[in-house]
Amino acid sequence: MSAExxxxxxxxxxxxxxxxxxxxxxxxxxxxxxxxxxxxxTKMERWRQSGVEKVFEHNYNLPKRDRLPMTPGRxxxxxxxxxxxxxxxxxxxxxxxxxxxxxxxxxxxxxxxxKEEPELVQRLLAERGxxxxxxxxxxxxxxxxxxxxxxxxxxxxxxxxxQVIHVLGEYRDALENLRNFVVLEEGAEATLLFCxxxxxxxxxxxxSVNQFQIGPNAGFxxxxxxxxSDEAACFHxxxxxxxxxxxxxxxxxxxxxxxxxxxxxxxxxxKGADCEFVGLSLASRGQRMENFVKVxxxxxxxxxxxVFKYIVDDYARGLFNGHxxxxxxxxxxxxxxxxxxxxxxxxxxMSSRPFLEIYADDVKCSHGSSVGQLDEEALFYMRQxxxxxxxxxxxxxxxxxxxxxxxxxxxxLRRQLDDMVKKRLRGELPSCEDCVLSCSQPExxxx
Amino acid sequence: xxxEIKNLCAGINGKEILKGVNLQINKGEVHAIMGPNGTGKSTxxxxxxxxxxxxxxxxxxxxxxxxxLGMPPEQRAQEGIFLGFQYPVEIPGVSMSSFLRAAxxxxxxxxxxxxxxxxxxxxxxxxxEEMVEIKAKMKNRSVNEGFSGGEKKKNEIFQLAMLEPEVAxxxxxxxxxxxxxxxxxxxxxxxxxTAENATVVIxxxxxxxxxxxxxxxxxxxxxxxxxxxxxxxxxxLEEKGYDWIKAQVEGEE
Ligand SMILES: Nc1ncnc2c1ncn2[C@@H]1O[C@H](COP(=O)(O)OP(=O)(O)OP(=O)(O)O)[C@@H](O)[C@H]1O
Ligand SMILES: [Mg+2]
Numbered sequence: 001m002s003a004e005x006x007x008x009x010x011x012x013x014x015x016x017x018x019x020x021x022x023x024x025x026x027x028x029x030x031x032x033x034x035x036x037x038x039x040x041x042t043k044m045e046r047w048r049q050s051g052v053e054k055v056f057e058h059n060y061n062l063p064k065r066d067r068l069p070m071t072p073g074r075x076x077x078x079x080x081x082x083x084x085x086x087x088x089x090x091x092x093x094x095x096x097x098x099x100x101x102x103x104x105x106x107x108x109x110x111x112x113x114x115k116e117e118p119e120l121v122q123r124l125l126a127e128r129g130x131x132x133x134x135x136x137x138x139x140x141x142x143x144x145x146x147x148x149x150x151x152x153x154x155x156x157x158x159x160x161x162x163q164v165i166h167v168l169g170e171y172r173d174a175l176e177n178l179r180n181f182v183v184l185e186e187g188a189e190a191t192l193l194f195c196x197x198x199x200x201x202x203x204x205x206x207x208s209v210n211q212f213q214i215g216p217n218a219g220f221x222x223x224x225x226x227x228x229s230d231e232a233a234c235f236h237x238x239x240x241x242x243x244x245x246x247x248x249x250x251x252x253x254x255x256x257x258x259x260x261x262x263x264x265x266x267x268x269x270x271k272g273a274d275c276e277f278v279g280l281s282l283a284s285r286g287q288r289m290e291n292f293v294k295v296x297x298x299x300x301x302x303x304x305x306x307v308f309k310y311i312v313d314d315y316a317r318g319l320f321n322g323h324x325x326x327x328x329x330x331x332x333x334x335x336x337x338x339x340x341x342x343x344x345x346x347x348x349x350m351s352s353r354p355f356l357e358i359y360a361d362d363v364k365c366s367h368g369s370s371v372g373q374l375d376e377e378a379l380f381y382m383r384q385x386x387x388x389x390x391x392x393x394x395x396x397x398x399x400x401x402x403x404x405x406x407x408x409x410x411x412x413l414r415r416q417l418d419d420m421v422k423k424r425l426r427g428e429l430p431s432c433e434d435c436v437l438s439c440s441q442p443e444x445x446x447x
Numbered sequence: 448x449x450x451e452i453k454n455l456c457a458g459i460n461g462k463e464i465l466k467g468v469n470l471q472i473n474k475g476e477v478h479a480i481m482g483p484n485g486t487g488k489s490t491x492x493x494x495x496x497x498x499x500x501x502x503x504x505x506x507x508x509x510x511x512x513x514x515x516l517g518m519p520p521e522q523r524a525q526e527g528i529f530l531g532f533q534y535p536v537e538i539p540g541v542s543m544s545s546f547l548r549a550a551x552x553x554x555x556x557x558x559x560x561x562x563x564x565x566x567x568x569x570x571x572x573x574x575x576e577e578m579v580e581i582k583a584k585m586k587n588r589s590v591n592e593g594f595s596g597g598e599k600k601k602n603e604i605f606q607l608a609m610l611e612p613e614v615a616x617x618x619x620x621x622x623x624x625x626x627x628x629x630x631x632x633x634x635x636x637x638x639x640x641t642a643e644n645a646t647v648v649i650x651x652x653x654x655x656x657x658x659x660x661x662x663x664x665x666x667x668x669x670x671x672x673x674x675x676x677x678x679x680x681x682x683x684l685e686e687k688g689y690d691w692i693k694a695q696v697e698g699e700e
Contacts, residue, residue, distance in 0.1 A: 377536045378537075382549075385524055385610065388521050
């Protein structure tokens, strides 16, 4: 497979009036956009040092309509702490694809929402102009099969976090495009948990595009757990727009996956909006983990904070690419950007590129990054007390990761992720016991 | 014999530091090692504890007749060696209790004992706090993080009490302590003493030895133990300094 073949298969797959004819026009325009753009290369600024080129080595299959979705077992956090929605083979699995929850909240399948709320959804889909769309976004628009849809009306607080579980298909060279939409009206509040998994050991690419509209005074928390096989690739592009005094908290843990790339594009459009990004990436073997974050301060008095941590082991590669852009009008901006990394071997590699671009004069901005090994003095100190080298390393790595884990405010999730991080650091893949994929009983003690 | 150091020769980065150290330490004894700056006291302590990076060119270190030289530092600790660091290390993010619990339980596993559970561990912490009169206010804080110099030294003694080693080597545990802290630290060390273990204190000052009374005082100079005496040797050093020792050694050569 090559870039040309990939483009050719896009043309071949495209069926006018096929899936979701409601958005047929938009899809055709998106396809043309993708073909015109061509596949991204690492020569482009946005993709520098990325592993994106590997993606074009495969001959993809779109999910088949008649394919039976696999049923993952019950996830342990769901039920207790969340309402769960499962997506696999590119579709929601639910007898009731679109649910009307409390106080006018609508949640479920984008497909179903397109049928039941055509005006709202078509407007949302068309809202971001095609002219800004990047390649994977356009591909997604042309071929998305479903996605998660959430609408929270004015001043409504979503009672329970919603957990959106996406399992990348069991078939070879799957390409799954999900398009997720979240709209929080003024004063609304919601928490989401996105879990990304893969079911088999086959290569596949999950290409998700997520649009989040956060209204004035609204508050949104997004947790993301990525735990895929070493073969799988998972791309997320998050587009956030934030209105006056809205709050966003985005928390991502990349546990495992062949190529995990998260992009966040944040538009701070209303005065006093605040966003915070926290990320932890645990890359080992030949894995590649990438975060690209672009925050645009358009208006005065907005605040943004980013803290991304990586532990890069074996011959894995990590990439952090952070860009804060402060427009001339955005006085009194406060922006903080930090990336700290532990690189455990000579072959592991971390590229850290924090970047501030500031056109306003009354701002408080800072950025920094560090790349280091484990502290040898601390290791000897611990070993001198009788702690084996292996466990001393674990304790130090866990200490590095713990402050990210401790920022999770859904307690069962925090406990579970804490346990998963410990297992991951011990070199056990946190695979679940009573679920084919999931994430194991919390157990205690690092050692 | 508990600890025996035989003709130990060692260096680092091609520099020869220890040039044939001999020491014999029995159960129930307290030994003091004194000597001018840069003569290899900390080096000797580090090598006994197994700090990586040194070249051992000759000699041996035996604990209960077993050579320590081939063992990694954690195994030496589990065999019963404790080093009180001249400069204790800060470990951000690792709590005192998880650190100590890991240390104790790995040592217990090595010795074929069952691990201490949470309750027993908490009881042990409390008991030892009382014994050495050092409040582990630090329990839930990260190991040594943000501790003052004196607090770090006290914390070393608290760890000593928790771990109950056979040989405690305390490298300048008295440096940087105020008068009250010195008394507390020395008192803690004394309370950890039994007929079954031994203590080696490395110090520059006679004052510590007023509290921790040594059976033997050794002078390390030029990478060798050049003189061994009783308690009175430290008094003599206090009075006369090291010049007479240096003169004596050079005279012999
Ligand atoms: N990593 C190293 N590389 C080279 N030389 C070293 C190294 N570590 C120590 N030394 C040297 O070895 C000698 C002994 O150092 P050591 O720290 O053991 O002395 P000390 O007796 O403990 O001194 P003090 O009383 O000042 O604590 C010194 O000359 C020191 O400079
Ligand atoms: Mg010293």
